[in-house]
Structure formats: structure tokens, C-alpha cells
Amino acid sequence: MKTFLKILLTALAVIVLANILPGVTVVGYTTAIIVAIVISLLNMFVRPLLVFFTLPATIVTLGLFLFVINAIIILLADKLIDGFAVSGFFTAFFFSILLSIFRSILFSLLKEKSSN
Structure with a gap:
């Protein structure tokens, strides 16, 4: 149940960011849910491989290269999903940063509600 929530x-954050950022489009709510699922799956399976293979670059940049990996994950989701479009790398870069911030805020609210 917690994973579904x-x-x-995440789908809510994708919709909000698509309305805020120029260059990011989501066709509808169903597409936003699919985007959230695909991003979760890519973070689960592809991201560890990318982190492993780019470990020297990540170490040299003191972890800042992880932002580039997040942008690559967003661009992969763009290629995999019809109805979700990101105009370029820098748009994906900003989208991934803002999505991480929104998710951390929303998930922290989720933790506070479940502890009460």
C-alpha cells in the first residue's frame, strides 16, 4: 500500500512539474502514473548499473555526477513512454532535481502521517 501511495x-509531482517547467509535457494523469512507475523501475534496475560504471566520475566530482545520472534516467523514461516528453538534457536535469525535491517533501509528509 505504501509503494502504491x-x-x-510521484505522479502528482510529475504533473505539477510538467505544468511548471517549459519543455516537459505529460498528456494525462494515466501517463503520469506510468511515468512514475517507469522512473521507479529505472531507478531500481538501471541506476545502480550507471552508478557502478561511472563511479570514477562520481568520485572525482564528489557525487555531483549523480545529477547527470538522474537526468539520463529521465531521458530514458522520455524515450520509453509515449505522452511524456522532455525537450532536452538541461530540461531533464532541472526536472530530475525538482522531482527529487518534491518527492522528498511529499514522502516526508507521508512518514509524519504514518507515525501519528
């Missing part, structure tokens, strides 16, 4: 919160 996290996916819905």
Missing part, C-alpha cells in the same frame, strides 16, 4: 505522489 509513493507512486501516486
Whole structure:
């Protein structure tokens, strides 16, 4: 149940960011849920491989290269999903940063509600 709620919160964040950022489009709510699922799956399976193979670059940049990996994950989701479009790398870069911030805020609210 908690995973389903996290996916819905991520979909909400995707919709909000698509309305805020120029260059990011989401066709509808169903597409936003699919985007949230695909991003979760890519973070689960592809991201660890990318982190492993780019470990020297990540160490040299003191972890800042992880932002580039997040942008690559967003661009992969763009290629995999019809109805979700990101105009370029820098748009994906800003989208991934803002999505991380929104998700951390929303998930922290989720933790506070479940502890009460």
C-alpha cells in the first residue's frame, strides 16, 4: 500500500512539474502514473548499473555526477513512454532535481502521517 501511495505522489509531482517547467509535457494523469512507475523501475534496475560504471566520475566530482545520472534516467523514461516528453538534457536535469525535491517533501509528509 505504501509503494502504491509513493507512486501516486510521484505522479502528482510529475504533473505539477510538467505544468511548471517549459519543455516537459505529460498528456494525462494515466501517463503520469506510468511515468512514475517507469522512473521507479529505472531507478531500481538501471541506476545502480550507471552508478557502478561511472563511479570514477562520481568520485572525482564528489557525487555531483549523480545529477547527470538522474537526468539520463529521465531521458530514458522520455524515450520509453509515449505522452511524456522532455525537450532536452538541461530540461531533464532541472526536472530530475525538482522531482527529487518534491518527492522528498511529499514522502516526508507521508512518514509524519504514518507515525501519528
